[in-house]
Amino acid sequence: xxxxxxxxxxxxxxxxxxxxxxxxxxxxxxxxxxxxxxxxxxxxxxxxxxxxxxxxxxxxxxxxxxxxxxxxxxxxxxxxxxxxxxxxxxxxxxxxxxxxxxxxxxxxxxxxxxxxxxxxxxxxxxxxxxxxxxxxxxxxxxxxxxxxxxxxxxxxxxxxxxxxxxxxxxxxxxxxxxxxxxxxxxxxxxxxxxxxxxxxxxxxxxxxxxxxxxxxxxxxxxxxxxxxxxxxxxxxxxxxxxxxxxxxxxxxxxxxxxxxxxxxxxxxxxxxxxxxxxxxx
Amino acid sequence: xxxxxxxxxxxxxxxxxxxxxxxxxxxxxxxxxxxxxxxxxxxxxxxxxxxxxxxxxxxxxxxxxxxxxxxxxxxxxxxxxxxxxxxxxxxxxxxxxxxxxxxxxxxxxxxxxxxxxxxxxxxxxxxxxxxxxxxxxxxxxxxxxxxxxxxxxxxxxxxxxxxxxxxxxxxxxxxxxxxxxxxxxxxxxxxxxxxxxxxxxxxxxxxxxxxxxxxxxxxxxxxxxxxxxxxxxxxxxxxxxxxxxxxxxxxxxxxxxxxxxxxxxxxxxxxxxxxxxxxxxxxxxxxxxxxxxxxxxxxxxxxxxxxxxxxxxxxxxxxxxxxxxxxxxxxxxxxxxxxxxxxxxxxxxxxxxxxxxxxxxxxxxxxxxxxxxxxxxxxxxxxxxxxxxxxxxxxxxxxxxxxxxxxxxxxxxxxxxxxxxxxxxxxxxxxxxxxxxxxxxxxxxxxxxxxxxxx
Numbered sequence: 001x002x003x004x005x006x007x008x009x010x011x012x013x014x015x016x017x018x019x020x021x022x023x024x025x026x027x028x029x030x031x032x033x034x035x036x037x038x039x040x041x042x043x044x045x046x047x048x049x050x051x052x053x054x055x056x057x058x059x060x061x062x063x064x065x066x067x068x069x070x071x072x073x074x075x076x077x078x079x080x081x082x083x084x085x086x087x088x089x090x091x092x093x094x095x096x097x098x099x100x101x102x103x104x105x106x107x108x109x110x111x112x113x114x115x116x117x118x119x120x121x122x123x124x125x126x127x128x129x130x131x132x133x134x135x136x137x138x139x140x141x142x143x144x145x146x147x148x149x150x151x152x153x154x155x156x157x158x159x160x161x162x163x164x165x166x167x168x169x170x171x172x173x174x175x176x177x178x179x180x181x182x183x184x185x186x187x188x189x190x191x192x193x194x195x196x197x198x199x200x201x202x203x204x205x206x207x208x209x210x211x212x213x214x215x216x217x218x219x220x221x222x223x224x225x226x227x228x229x230x231x232x233x234x235x236x237x238x239x240x241x242x243x244x245x246x247x248x249x250x251x252x253x254x255x256x257x258x259x260x261x262x263x264x265x266x267x268x269x270x271x272x273x274x275x276x277x278x279x280x281x
Numbered sequence: 282x283x284x285x286x287x288x289x290x291x292x293x294x295x296x297x298x299x300x301x302x303x304x305x306x307x308x309x310x311x312x313x314x315x316x317x318x319x320x321x322x323x324x325x326x327x328x329x330x331x332x333x334x335x336x337x338x339x340x341x342x343x344x345x346x347x348x349x350x351x352x353x354x355x356x357x358x359x360x361x362x363x364x365x366x367x368x369x370x371x372x373x374x375x376x377x378x379x380x381x382x383x384x385x386x387x388x389x390x391x392x393x394x395x396x397x398x399x400x401x402x403x404x405x406x407x408x409x410x411x412x413x414x415x416x417x418x419x420x421x422x423x424x425x426x427x428x429x430x431x432x433x434x435x436x437x438x439x440x441x442x443x444x445x446x447x448x449x450x451x452x453x454x455x456x457x458x459x460x461x462x463x464x465x466x467x468x469x470x471x472x473x474x475x476x477x478x479x480x481x482x483x484x485x486x487x488x489x490x491x492x493x494x495x496x497x498x499x500x501x502x503x504x505x506x507x508x509x510x511x512x513x514x515x516x517x518x519x520x521x522x523x524x525x526x527x528x529x530x531x532x533x534x535x536x537x538x539x540x541x542x543x544x545x546x547x548x549x550x551x552x553x554x555x556x557x558x559x560x561x562x563x564x565x566x567x568x569x570x571x572x573x574x575x576x577x578x579x580x581x582x583x584x585x586x587x588x589x590x591x592x593x594x595x596x597x598x599x600x601x602x603x604x605x606x607x608x609x610x611x612x613x614x615x616x617x618x619x620x621x622x623x624x625x626x627x628x629x630x631x632x633x634x635x636x637x638x639x640x641x642x643x644x645x646x647x648x649x650x651x652x653x654x655x656x657x658x659x660x661x662x663x664x665x666x667x668x669x670x671x672x673x674x675x676x677x678x679x680x681x682x683x684x685x686x687x688x689x690x691x692x693x694x695x696x697x698x699x700x701x702x703x704x705x706x707x708x709x710x711x712x713x714x715x716x717x718x719x720x721x722x723x724x725x726x727x728x729x730x731x732x733x734x735x736x
Contacts, residue, residue: 099486099493101466104479111510122364125371125469173364177342178332185329188446192728199726243450248487251447255649256656262722263653266615269717270705 026068032061047139059085074115079106082129092229096236096245102126103240122172135169144169148235150197150227159187186238189246193234196254197226200261207265219264226257318435320626324736327445333452334431334459335399345394351385358386369468384408405461415538422541425548431458438646442625444735454484472536473514478505481528488664490548491671491680492528499676501525520573534570543567546587549670550663551640552595555588583676590673590681594666597688601658604699605638613702614652616719622650622729650723654698661691 037044052059064081065072075081079098086093097103105126117123120136133141144165146154154162163183170179200223207216230253237245314322317337331338349357359366369375374384389400398404406413419426424433434440434455440448457463463484464475474480478496485492496502504525516522518530532540543566545555554560564584571580608614618634625646636655637647639662648659669684671677709716723729 099482101483104483105466105474108474108477108479122362122367125364125368126466171362173362173368175342175362181329181332185327185446185449188327188444189449192444192447192731195728195731199728202726203722237450243453243484244487246450246453247448248489251450252648256660258728259649259651259656260653263615266717266719266722267705269719269722270615270709272708272712272714 023069027062028067029060029062032065036061043137043139050140050142052139052141071116077115077119077128077130077134078110079128079130092233092236092245092249096233096242096249097129097240099244100240100242102128120172127169132166132169135165145239148232150231151194151201153191153194154187182241189238189251190231190235193231193251193254196258197223197231200226200258203261203265207268211265211268215268216264219261222257222261222264226254230254230257316435316441318432318441320436320438320441323441323626324445327449329449330445330452332399333449333456334435336401336459339399341393341395341397343395347394348392349387349394350392351383351387354386354390365468372469372471374468374470399460401459402461412536412538419539419541422544425544426541427457428541429458430455438625438627438643439648442646442732442736444732457484476514476518476527476529477509478502478527478529485528489667491668492675495668495671495675495677495680496528498672498679501527501676526574531570543570546591546670546674549591549667550645552591555584555591587673591670593685594669594688597685597692598662598666601661601692601695602639604695605636605655605658608654608699608702609636609638611703611706613699613706614655615702615705615716616652616723620719621652621723622733650729654695654702657691657695657698661688661695665691 033044047053047061051057063085064076066075083089083094088094089098098107103126106124106128109125110128113124118137119131119134124131133144135144144162146158146162167176167179167183204216204219204223207219230250233245233253234250237243237247237250308319310322311319312321314320314324316322316324316326317334326334326338331340355366355369369386377383389404390397402413402416406416416428419428423429431452434451437451440451454463462470464480465471466474478493482493486494497506505527508524509527512523517536518527518533519535523530532543543563545560545563546553555564564581567584568577568580571577571583605614614636618636621634623634624630624637624643636651637644638655638658644655644659645663648656648663651659665684665687667684669681669688672680672684706716708714
């Protein structure tokens with residue numbers, strides 16, 4: 001029986017569920033892993049490489065698939081599986097996607113789709129979370145996602161790995177030239193956002209030599225917002241193709257942070273005790 | 282008139298004969314650069330603009346040579362890009378019925394694979410003539426409108442000034458003027474999809490136009506969220522077909538592809554007189570539309586309520602503008618206008634630097650490289666004010682309350698900052714200390730340098 005289960009699970013992406021009997025009952029994560037490690041080692045290994053397998057961000061088999069086998073794959077393929085752990089519906093990571101054209105098509109049409117179909121060959125009119133991030137059932141969700149790093153750019157090898165994984169998904173609907181241009185544009189857009197962060201960092205660094213930590217609290221708070229919120233919004237806007245996140249939640253928000261940092265530091269220069277001798281020259 | 286005075290007639294005629302053609306020539310010349318629009322000579326397009334503004338920037342791929350008929354396109358693209366073929370197969374273009382001919386790829390994109398084009402609205406208009414004519418008619422009503430969206434984006438000073446990869450998203454939304462699939466996603470081009478509010482929210486969301494949030498939170502939106510799934514979206518947007526209104530039901534009533542003709546307050550970024558005779562006509566158009574469900578007097582009252590909300594908002598905004606203009610007059614803005622990068626694309630600004638305050642001075646493009654207090658006003662005006670306006674227009678009273686509370690906080694913060702700036706200047710004057718030059722801090726840096734050199 002266990003063997004039969006494993007055979008089914010190994011091929012669940014391509015074999016219709018109706019044809020193979022599935023075991024009844026509920027399973028804990030350890031039981032899933034024990035069986036799948038033997039019979040679908042590749043799938044487990046992919047999951048283990050991903051951020052989902054890390055202790056602090058653990059998303060186990062049962063978290064996404066539920067504890068029983070019936071419709072376990074179809075259930076996990078839907079966006080609802082991902083939303084709660086990724087900050088809820090209003091978090092930038094979700095909202096940037098759900099307001100994109102892909103996101104609205106999924107929202108409008110998902111109840112009419114047959115979610116038993118594998119995540120490939122444009123089997124779905126528009127891609128949900130899993131369609132892109134677990135394309136062809138690849139359980140390494142990190143395959144098409146760069147490690148988020150606000151300050152530094154991405155190295156060429158990492159860029160090729162990430163873009164290669166995503167290109168395979170996009171090209172099922174979009175032309176290679178369109179994909180390349182969007183990718184390149186996205187890199188440039190993110191670089192520009194990063195320039196604003198670097199400019200702010202240089203202003204704060206310079207000011208740190210002249211003023212106390214307490215005097216720079218406001219500037220540093222804006223800087224944290226730049227890195228952890230507004231630049232990340234640009235990044236999410238590019239990845240999820242949300243013009244609203246690229247722009248309103250992103251670039252002009254960074255402009256606001258940058259000018260407020262300059263404003264805060266500029267005002268310190270006008271303090272009676274120091275500024276004049278240093279800046280008047 | 283004596284003979285001697287004839288020259289008073291000739292001089293202006295001659296000046297006009299020279300100036301008018303010269304003006305036309307200048308505009309033509311300024312539009313003939315590598316970019317597009319009035320400032321086309323000042324910027325180069327990013328490669329991806331080809332897809333958002335195909336009329337100006339798209340050039341066919343030359344990967345495949347040959348001329349193809351529709352069935353051949355399908356046969357190859359079924360393997361190459363299965364998604365778009367499946368989408369087309371499910372569309373009415375593939376099975377139009379009523380004895381109409383199938384609309385193939387080549388009918389819109391052309392047959393020659395080395396001279397393909399992305400269909401602009403006029404291509405769709407060849408068959409959908411009524412909708413295209415309605416869409417074009419928007420131009421009579423000016424901006425904001427879908428039909429003028431691209432033109433106005435290209436001519437916006439901050440679009441021209443900023444690095445082009447940064448402002449790509451502008452064109453992505455403003456491409457609603459350049460292609461019909463902004464609302465009818467390719468390659469299904471479904472009318473039912475465009476009737477639903479979600480078709481609008483990719484662009485109509487975010488701080489300056491929270492149309493999505495304010496609609497969903499309204500009684501209309503709540504009804505849609507609760508029951509919309511069960512409504513028959515194949516029906517036209519007409520009385521009796523829908524239990525509650527959606528974006529398109531009100532703004533494109535009866536399926537008319539014209540969102541600008543009933544618009545009074547427009548985007549809410551400047552004050553208007555809501556009681557002009559023209560606006561009285563528009564008001565009655567709204568009342569007639571609302572009468573699908575509501576009594577005329579009740580609807581009129583709602584519009585009066587909107588006017589009252591706007592009046593309150595503008596009172597607050599003008600108070601803030603007055604503070605900023607005072608600061609400018611008294612040279613209290615810091616950095617001063619000549620200590621920051623010049624106002625976008627304005628050569629006059631480098632000769633005569635001037636801070637911009639409010640709509641009529643073009644502050645909509647001056648949200649960067651400005652002092653924090655000017656940015657505070659920009660956010661009050663562009664975000665909090667517009668949030669309140671959209672709340673009032675869409676029937677989300679909580680958004681109105683939130684927006685006005687935020688504007689009051691903004692105004693208080695602007696007042697406080699203004700008196701701080703005054704205090705700093707007073708202290709400097711008393712100590713006979715010169716205000717430090719802010720130019721070094723404001724005119725250089727990674728992004729600022731890049732922005733100056735690349736746009």
